[in-house]
Amino acid sequence: MTNVLFVVSECAPLIKTGGLADVAGALPRALADHGGEVRVLLPGYRSVLDKLGKTTTAQKLPDLFGGKARLLACKVAGLDLLILDAPHLYDRDGGIYGDETGKDWDDNPERFAALCKAGAMIADAGVDGWRPGIVHGHDWQAGLTPEYMHDLGCDVPFVFTIHNIAFHGNVAGERLDALGLDYGRFDADHFEFWGQISALKAGLMGAAKITTVSRTYAEELLTPDFGMGMDGVLRHRQPDLAGIVNGIDLDAWNPETDPNITPYKATAGKSPNKKAVQAAFGLRKADGPLCVLVSRLTEQKGIDLLLEALPALLDRGGQLALLGSGDPRLEVALHEAAAGHPNVSVKIGYDEALSHLMMAGGDVVLVPSRFEPCGLTQLYGLRYGTLPLVALTGGLADTVINASPAALASGVATGFQFYPVTAQALSNSFVRLCDLYGQPKAWRKAQRNAMAQPVGWETSAAEYHEIYASLAGASS
Ligand code: ADP
Numbered sequence: 001m002t003n004v005l006f007v008v009s010e011c012a013p014l015i016k017t018g019g020l021a022d023v024a025g026a027l028p029r030a031l032a033d034h035g036g037e038v039r040v041l042l043p044g045y046r047s048v049l050d051k052l053g054k055t056t057t058a059q060k061l062p063d064l065f066g067g068k069a070r071l072l073a074c075k076v077a078g079l080d081l082l083i084l085d086a087p088h089l090y091d092r093d094g095g096i097y098g099d100e101t102g103k104d105w106d107d108n109p110e111r112f113a114a115l116c117k118a119g120a121m122i123a124d125a126g127v128d129g130w131r132p133g134i135v136h137g138h139d140w141q142a143g144l145t146p147e148y149m150h151d152l153g154c155d156v157p158f159v160f161t162i163h164n165i166a167f168h169g170n171v172a173g174e175r176l177d178a179l180g181l182d183y184g185r186f187d188a189d190h191f192e193f194w195g196q197i198s199a200l201k202a203g204l205m206g207a208a209k210i211t212t213v214s215r216t217y218a219e220e221l222l223t224p225d226f227g228m229g230m231d232g233v234l235r236h237r238q239p240d241l242a243g244i245v246n247g248i249d250l251d252a253w254n255p256e257t258d259p260n261i262t263p264y265k266a267t268a269g270k271s272p273n274k275k276a277v278q279a280a281f282g283l284r285k286a287d288g289p290l291c292v293l294v295s296r297l298t299e300q301k302g303i304d305l306l307l308e309a310l311p312a313l314l315d316r317g318g319q320l321a322l323l324g325s326g327d328p329r330l331e332v333a334l335h336e337a338a339a340g341h342p343n344v345s346v347k348i349g350y351d352e353a354l355s356h357l358m359m360a361g362g363d364v365v366l367v368p369s370r371f372e373p374c375g376l377t378q379l380y381g382l383r384y385g386t387l388p389l390v391a392l393t394g395g396l397a398d399t400v401i402n403a404s405p406a407a408l409a410s411g412v413a414t415g416f417q418f419y420p421v422t423a424q425a426l427s428n429s430f431v432r433l434c435d436l437y438g439q440p441k442a443w444r445k446a447q448r449n450a451m452a453q454p455v456g457w458e459t460s461a462a463e464y465h466e467i468y469a470s471l472a473g474a475s476s
Contacts (some may be wrong), residue, residue: 001036001465002133002472004028005082007119009112009141011040012249013077014048015096018296019246019376020138020163023213026249027464029078030457034465037080039130041119043111044072044085045096051076058082058128064117065089065110065180071118071127082127084118109171112141112199113179120148123156133472134159137207140169143199146206147181147191157471160207164373165221165228166300169199193229204233209467210241213374214395218243226371244464245398246374247457248383253359255384255451260356267385267447270360277361280354281321281345288317289437292362292386294355294377297326297334302368302391304330307337308423309368309430310344316434319343320366321358325350359384364433370421372396379455382414385447389433391426392419399455403436403446414450 010016012025028038042048055072062068067088074081084090089111098104105111119142123135136159137145146158173195176183186192191202204210212218218241220226221234234241256263262272274290277283283290291313295301303324310320322334325348334346347354359365365381367390374395378388382399390396396417403413418429436443 001031001034002468003036003131004031004038004134004136004468005119005122005132006038006040006136006138007115007142007145008040008042008138009115010096011042011079011081014042014051014081015045017096018164019213019374022249022376023161023163023246024138025077025079026247026457027461028080029249030247030461031465034461036133036468037130039080039082039132041082041084041115041122043090043096043115044083045090046092048083049085049091052083055083061086061118061121065114069114069118071122073128082122084115086114089114109169109175109179109197109199112169113144116142116144116199117148117180119145120152120154123149124152124154132156134468136161136468137203139163140167140198140200140203143169143201143203143206144179144181144191145203147185147202150185150206151182157208158203158206159209159211159467159471160203162210162212162221162373165200165226165230167200168193168228168230170196171199173197200230201233204230204237207237208240208471210234210237211244211464211467212241213243214245214398215243216397217371217373217394220371220394242463242467244460245395246376246379247460248376248379248455250383250456253356253380253383255360258356258360260353261360264360267444267451270385273357273361274363275361277321277358278319280357281347283319283321283343283345286317286319286343288313288319288434289363290319290321290361291364291366291389292358293320293322293324293366294358295324295367297324297330299327300370300372302370302421302426303334305368305370305421305423305426306366307333309426310337312427312430313434314341314343316430317343318430318434320345321362322346323351323354323358324348359386362386363437364389367391367396368418368421368426369393369396375399378415382450382453383455385451387433387443387446387450388415389429390415390417391421392417393421399453401449403432408436408442411445412449413446414453415446
């Protein structure tokens with residue numbers, strides 16, 4: 001396989017706000033089986049620099065968007081990293097995209113343009129004697145990379161993956177100079193989007209191949225309902241668009257070895273974990289299923305639908321343990337729900353270890369998203385024998401086999417899907433869920449099916465490899 005440079009704004013285990021980081025951390029290792037070398041270019045946020053061991057300075061960049069920068073090479077958790085150390089852009093308190101209040105940093109366009117520019121320079125001239133044959137950018141933060149590559153006359157093929165189309169990285173056209181972009185390309189064929197500079201569109205138009213993280217999301221993106229304004233651009237690029245479902249890291253998420261849980265092989269071993277989750281959340285033993293949910297709290301994730309549908313679960317003796325953070329209004333609404341019912345408990349915050357325990361101890365993992373490019377927590381649920389209850393959309397549609405009467409009769413069900421994505425349909429699925437929970441034999445069969453699903457990276461890494469190979473072959 002040819003060498004590949006990932007350009008990405010987060011990467012597990014160093015820095016993570018969502019599924020993008022999981023993919024950037026796991027896919028390079030999965031690709032290693034195909035030969036070739038993947039290096040991951042990542043901003044040197046303060047919290048990232050704090051976690052690095054030994055680094056070497058691979059390159060100095062005397063002026064990158066108003067300050068000195070350098071590329072640090074290092075290895076972390078089996079990943080070959082190139083860290084863009086640019087203190088004027090990344091060394092600050094607060095989050096990686098915004099301040100403590102959640103407000104985006106004003107200089108985000110420059111912060112991520114710098115990442116793209118560094119990526120383009122590596123593509124063009126190599127670093128440390130290493131050169132990529134493919135540049136693979138992820139989401140809008142990497143979108144301007146092909147623009148800077150074009151300016152340098154670099155024709156290394158660019159692959160662009162959409163993890164979530166909701167974020168466009170738009171900025172007023174007046175910032176063209178500040179971002180060092182070519183006025184001549186500020187048009188509909190490149191990165192102009194309704195009078196603004198759109199980093200996302202730059203990536204979509206500049207990519208030789210576009211991928212997104214499930215087949216269903218690849219189809220949904222072509223429609224106005226899901227394309228978030230980019231559906232026209234995507235229809236234009238449709239021949240080069242492919243859906244490749246995400247996998248999960250089977251070592252980090254392994255119920256037999258997970259250090260955060262009481263390990264188990266078979267579903268009977270889940271019960272000490274269930275007790276531990278109930279204890280952690282202050283819930284008592286209950287007759288119904290323990291439903292867990294781990295998520296960013298945003299409109300996308302359908303938390304409001306869950307709150308509306310919750311009585312259908314609670315009336316049947318079910319429980320909810322929820323871990324998440326985000327929209328303050330949703331946090332308040334969740335606290336109110338928890339205060340109003342002894343079988344609802346909520347923890348606001350981000351807690352990796354607890355999220356593992358919840359996957360091990362839950363009976364059901366809930367993902368009631370309005371849209372979901374792939375979704376990872378339903379995959380963790382499958383692996384841990386925690387049946388997913390999901391909205392029928394995006395990757396949730398592709399990864400769960402609904403417990404329909406036919407699927408139950410033929411013994412292939414792995415979870416529950418509801419459609420349309422409404423509180424009423426979710427309520428109905430809570431009823432179905434509780435009915436099945438009352439049939440231990442059928443429930444255990446579904447759990448075994450879930451645990452037998454292939455949720456690793458093997459197949460998907462091979463699909464990415466095929467794309468790289470076709471492009472590298474075409475360009476050489
Ligand atoms: P998204 O990328 O839209 O946030 P995904 O389901 O693709 O959704 O990925 C979310 C990832 O972040 C999962 O690994 C999930 O476990 C993790 N996560 C989200 N919120 C929390 C939280 N509060 N604590 C721990 N992990 C979380």
